[in-house]
Amino acid sequence: MSDGCGAPVQTATPADIDTNGQVVLAGKTVGGAYVRLLNADGEFAGEVQASADGDFRFYAAPGTWTVRALHRTGNGEASVTAQGPGLHQVPIAVG
Amino acid sequence: MSREDVLVSTEWAENNLQTTGVVFAEVDEDTTAYDGGHIPGAVKIDWKTELQDPVRRDFVDQDGFEKLLSAKGISNDDLVILYGGNNNWFAAYAYWYFKLYGHDNVKLLDGGRKKWELDGRALDKGEVNRPATQYKASTPDTSIRAFRDEVVEAINTKNLVDVRSPDEFSGKLLAPAHLPQEAAQRAGHIPSALNVPWAKAANEDGTFKSDDELRELYKTEGLDESKPTIAYCRIGERSSHTWFALHELLGLADVKNYDGSWTEYGSLVGVPIETGDGK
Known part of the structure; x- marks a missing residue:
């Protein structure tokens, strides 16, 4: 966790996350945002709340996913295609 | 109501x-x-x-x-x-x-x-x-709580509504996509269950959809309102959300929540299980 005093943005990398053979979608958005995972048909698959630093993570299956962030200051979304197990980065701007 | x-x-x-x-x-x-x-x-x-x-x-x-x-x-x-x-x-x-x-x-x-x-x-x-x-x-009041034997007997008889995500229903995943995959011994769903993910009953901001939208949703998915209904998920919380939509919002008379849900059913010895999309 950052102490919020201007440290550089830290991003999870394959070296510091154990994906345990699964597809992991991880990224950064605005802190405290509600982050929704939608499948290729736009159907809801899961939702988490980003950490105070804006980090979020989903365990998923291979495929194309849309990740959508909701926050009182605005919404944003990004798409990602995960062809196999491992970490897939999904940054989302909100506004 | x-x-x-x-x-x-x-x-x-x-x-x-x-x-x-x-x-x-x-x-x-x-x-x-x-x-x-x-x-x-x-x-x-x-x-x-x-x-x-x-x-x-x-x-x-x-x-x-x-x-x-x-x-x-x-x-x-x-x-x-x-x-x-x-x-x-x-x-x-x-x-x-x-x-x-x-x-x-x-x-x-x-x-x-x-x-x-x-x-x-x-x-x-x-x-x-x-x-x-x-x-x-x-x-x-057990008129709103289902237990495992009743669930097995409900196959092809009552409405069984599996409110998990399509990937959990088909057997690709054992738990929601944002949680570590720990759960039942077997993946899949109860035969004859409809898959109506709980999230279809909610708007993006978490509020429930309107009564008209909910009625249309369950009708389209094949819920027979003349039959009793049992809702289940993995551990009984998402199915409480759907129980609320069906029993409290739409006012269907006989709706039970199976709180044992998939973590119980998918670990029972000998009960029938179906995989795939069920259609």
Whole structure:
């Protein structure tokens, strides 16, 4: 966790996350945002709340996913295609 | 029953934070959200440590429920407004549980904690202490709770509504996509179950869809309103959300929540299981 005093943005990398053979979608958005995972048909698959630093993570299956962030200051979304197990980065701007 | 009898809006909630006889309670599996800021005056109920039996797989019994509500400062005649994270999953579970123990004066905050936050409404970190009460619970109303044998008998007979995600239903995943994959011994679903993910009953902001939208949704998915219905998920919280939509919002008479859900069913020896999309 950052102490919020201007440290550089830290991003999870394959070296510091154990994906345990699964597809992991991880990224950064605005802190405290509600982050929704939608499948290729736009159907809801899961939702988490980003950490105070804006980090979020989903365990998923291979495929194309849309990740959508909701926050009182605005919404944003990004798409990602995960062809196999491992970490897939999904940054989302909100506004 | 009308929607106003079972739901309140965030606006209503904000206007009634100080109203005598109204108690707000946040229900979550992970209570760190509450500790970091909650609706002013709301008490905390921990789904895992306070609503579940610490030894057996079951929820707390009548005596345990009385002790819990007494300690939380909730009286039999209080109007309890439940809310929580995860689109009110655990709050809906607690609502079902309050009804099961005979507390009829209970409502859900529509949209839960998410809607409250998206509205930009104030959260408070202050400790909440209410004077203890002498709460009396009724004997459990099992007309809204399904057990495993009844679920097996319901195959091809009653409506079985599996409210998990399509990947859990088909057997690709054993748990929701944002949770580690731990669960039942086998993946898949109960034969003849419809797959109507709980999220289809909710808007993006966590509020429930309108009655017309809900009626259309379950009709399109093939729910036969003339038959009894059993809803299930993985551990019984998402299915409480759908139980609420079917029983409390649409007013269907015979709807049960199977709280054993897939973690029980998918570990039973010898029961039929189906994989794939079921259609």
